[in-house]
Amino acid sequence: MAESLSRARGRDVLDMALVIPLQGPAGIFGPSCESCAALAVQEINADGGVLGRELNLVPVDGGRSPEEVAIEVDALVSAGAVQAVTGWHISAVREAVAPRIHGRVPYAYTALYEGGEDRPGLFLTGETPDLQLGPTLDWFAGTAGVQRWTIVGDDYVWPRRSATTAARYLRRIGGTVCDEMFVPLGTSDFSGVLGRVEASGCDAVLMLLIGDDAVAFNRAFAAAGLDRDILRFSSLIEENVLLASGSESTRGLMTSAGYFEDLATSSGLEFAATYFREFGDDAPVLNSLGESCYEGVRLLTELMRRAGSTQVPAMMSVADGLAYESPRGTVELRDRHLRQRVFLAVADGLTWDVVQQL
Incomplete structure (x- = not known):
């Protein structure tokens, strides 16, 4: 269906696969990831889209087995149904998807991860151990x-x-x-x-x-x-897990991340206000994992605009030093990894109390 829609709309639409977990242990993160990515798309399209093209998300369930996810993403890329890939999913899924894409389209992986990734066309927005x-x-x-x-x-x-x-x-x-x-x-x-x-x-x-x-x-x-x-x-526990754990289970629990819903920075507060204005008080819980999907969509868009192209070689050639303002503050791409501030927080019942910047 994604292929036929893309063909019907022609070159005026840029389709981007959004790989997020909709089932399994990580499925708890899916709604937040989907909402934040959708917010990024709305803002980008309101600002003229990507190189004159409307941006459109093609959802892919990243909560299945890594091989199943990789097969679907490969099929979408091979059919020309998507021109880019992004999303939050576990490293096992990235390890299966990245070789299948093989640099044919840009891939922004948004999860915090173990570090060391350097495959062509892969850009990483998440926190790495050296920062976190x-x-x-x-x-x-x-x-x-x-x-x-x-x-x-x-x-x-x-x-x-x-x-x-x-x-x-x-x-x-x-x-x-x-x-x-x-x-x-x-x-x-x-x-x-x-x-x-x-x-x-x-x-x-x-x-x-x-x-x-x-x-x-x-x-x-x-x-x-x-x-x-x-x-x-x-290093991977956010507002959804805090709520599901219950206040009686969070004593002595701490985390670190580049973004928190209650982070008292101008960029963070502005993002939260925009998010709840758009999706209402009953919106999926705002958190660092969801915000990372906003980040992935934004990063690919900024790279395409800077390169004047959606092609991987052109985007890689202009990637180093790319900086822009995001809900995480000023972020900058170095060695295809997003350099960003990371904050330490302690659980206070069902909310995070940000202690300090690391």
């Missing part, structure tokens, strides 16, 4: 005296590589990984994991869990009383 994880571990050691960590993650590329990076940072600052556990995506029973957490003697848990898995862990962690003595930090 390392500075946070430094803060915990210097401010809270936390040096002993147990790592609990889902079993795929992002948690495993992030755990390796965290261990390297901790060795550098004299910290210790007391234990390390990885569970299948979709895990809801953490009883065995919690027994090992308690036995490990750690000061804090590094949570590398996605969506519903993080919710289940938070509830079980608090129910076991571990929140009395052990802190939790996750």
Whole structure:
């Protein structure tokens, strides 16, 4: 259907695949991602579109198996039904999609991720460990005296590589990984994991869990009383997970991100006001993951406008140093990664209290 629509509208429309999770453990993020991307499209089209063409999103469910997602995106690109790809999805999906695209169209990956991606045509808007994880571990050691960590993650590329990076940072600052556990995506029973957490003697848990898995862990962690003595930090936990976990399960829980709904900056507050004005008070929860999809659409548009082209070689040639204003403030592209401010926040019931910029 996307192909026939694109052909019917001709060259006046630029179709962009939006790959976001609509099912599975990360499905909790889908509505926010879709709304924020739609807001970006509205603003871009109101400003003349992209190189004289109306921008249109083609949704792709990124919550399925990575191979299923990759096959659909490949089919869309091969048919000429989309001229770009963006969206928030887990690294396992990116690892399957990127080789299929193979630089034929630009691909803006918006999730925070483990770092190291350099395939042609791939641009990355999310936080990386050098901006997010390392500075946070430094803060915990210097401010809270936390040096002993147990790592609990889902079993795929992002948690495993992030755990390796965290261990390297901790060795550098004299910290210790007391234990390390990885569970299948979709895990809801953490009883065995919690027994090992308690036995490990750690000061804090590094949570590398996605969506519903993080919710289940938070509830079980608090129910076991571990929140009395052990802190939790996750680099991927936002307002949806906080709400779903419940206020009784968020004591001692912290996160870091480039954007929060309650971030008191002029750009952040303006974005939130625009979002709720457009979608109403019952809009999907605004959060860093959803905002990242706004960022991905904006970034590709800015690159296309600067290059005067939608072709990957032209966009790559002008990418370095591209800067623009976004809900995250002034952001700049370096080595095809978006350089941005990252903030540390602590849970206060069902909201995030931003403590400081890292």
